[in-house]
Amino acid sequence: MVDLNVHIGDLQLKNPVGTASGTFGFGEEYADFMDLNKLGAIYVKGLTAKHREGNPYPRMAETSSGMLNAVGLQNKGVDYFISNIWPRIKHYDTEIIPNVNGSTVEEYIEVTEKLNEVEGINAIELNISCPNVKEGGMAFGVSCPSAMAVTEAVRNVFDKTLIVKLSPNVTDITEIAKGVEDMGADAVSLVNTFLAMAIDVKTRRPVLSTVTGGLSGPAIKPIALRMVWQVYHAIKIPVIGMGGIMNATDAIEFMLAGATAIQIGTANFIDPQVTLKIMDGLVSYCEEQNISKISDLTGQLRNI
Numbered sequence: 001m002v003d004l005n006v007h008i009g010d011l012q013l014k015n016p017v018g019t020a021s022g023t024f025g026f027g028e029e030y031a032d033f034m035d036l037n038k039l040g041a042i043y044v045k046g047l048t049a050k051h052r053e054g055n056p057y058p059r060m061a062e063t064s065s066g067m068l069n070a071v072g073l074q075n076k077g078v079d080y081f082i083s084n085i086w087p088r089i090k091h092y093d094t095e096i097i098p099n100v101n102g103s104t105v106e107e108y109i110e111v112t113e114k115l116n117e118v119e120g121i122n123a124i125e126l127n128i129s130c131p132n133v134k135e136g137g138m139a140f141g142v143s144c145p146s147a148m149a150v151t152e153a154v155r156n157v158f159d160k161t162l163i164v165k166l167s168p169n170v171t172d173i174t175e176i177a178k179g180v181e182d183m184g185a186d187a188v189s190l191v192n193t194f195l196a197m198a199i200d201v202k203t204r205r206p207v208l209s210t211v212t213g214g215l216s217g218p219a220i221k222p223i224a225l226r227m228v229w230q231v232y233h234a235i236k237i238p239v240i241g242m243g244g245i246m247n248a249t250d251a252i253e254f255m256l257a258g259a260t261a262i263q264i265g266t267a268n269f270i271d272p273q274v275t276l277k278i279m280d281g282l283v284s285y286c287e288e289q290n291i292s293k294i295s296d297l298t299g300q301l302r303n304i
């Protein structure tokens, strides 16, 4: 038997495998395909203070080894989540972690204050890295002073585990990671999508209505892995790794690079049961390697 428990701030996750925000709805959409109770965590779709329509179509495109999205934080707002969705999903035996967004620091505070009051919500993931909104979003996550300011403001109104989700669209991700750690983040998650674009040569127009969007999937994995490794060595708080994880081997790479837990995003669109397969693969690897606690894998990359 392998002990799969991992710790993120005050949270104890029953295993390190979670689903990435925006790729797994509120979990319930996948309930017919898999047992949600088996997941370590569900990081739900990004929430804002008010209802948002998101960006016009087309806002998704397939690319070589990946996909572009420019959904633009479509959601019905935090109040709708708390009164209509949370009551339907709160009984699942997994950690459900809302993803908090805003165009201003005040909006981040407003969403967080509301979630702080909800019994059973034990953590939030603060998204300062959305590349698909005109105001706020990634703008907070690509400058160290603004990343620190929003983290500090949210820390002041949130008593539970605070995870800050970092943007890869920066020169030095370790600087931002250290900044948000100093402001009281309990963990960081990385990476969000990479700013990217595609062109339709027949029409000579951009494929996405917003011209640019966020790249995810296997195409970003080696870069995301490098960033997780760098951040792991720069800070003391736990790192939650993601970016192109498609199978158990990818997940093990992220853990060896320094991730305490991982999130699976784009892979859910290809195989809705991929998380369970990754979990089985992690257990088999630990058994083969005589590892009794999965947490012992974190950061165990050997020297060349």
Ligand SMILES: Cc1cc2nc3c(=O)[nH]c(=O)nc-3n(C[C@H](O)[C@H](O)[C@H](O)COP(=O)(O)O)c2cc1C
Pocket (backbone or CB within 6 Å): 020, 021, 022, 023, 045, 046, 047, 069, 071, 073, 099, 127, 130, 165, 191, 192, 193, 215, 216, 217, 218, 220, 242, 243, 244, 245, 263, 264, 265, 266, 267
């Ligand atoms: C369609 C789509 C919607 C997304 N929406 C959000 C979101 O609302 N909040 C967020 O923090 N990340 C969002 N993301 C980013 C993912 O959570 C994840 O960081 C990224 O896709 C990299 O992981 P992957 O390569 O495994 O997909 C979204 C990604 C996709 C593909």
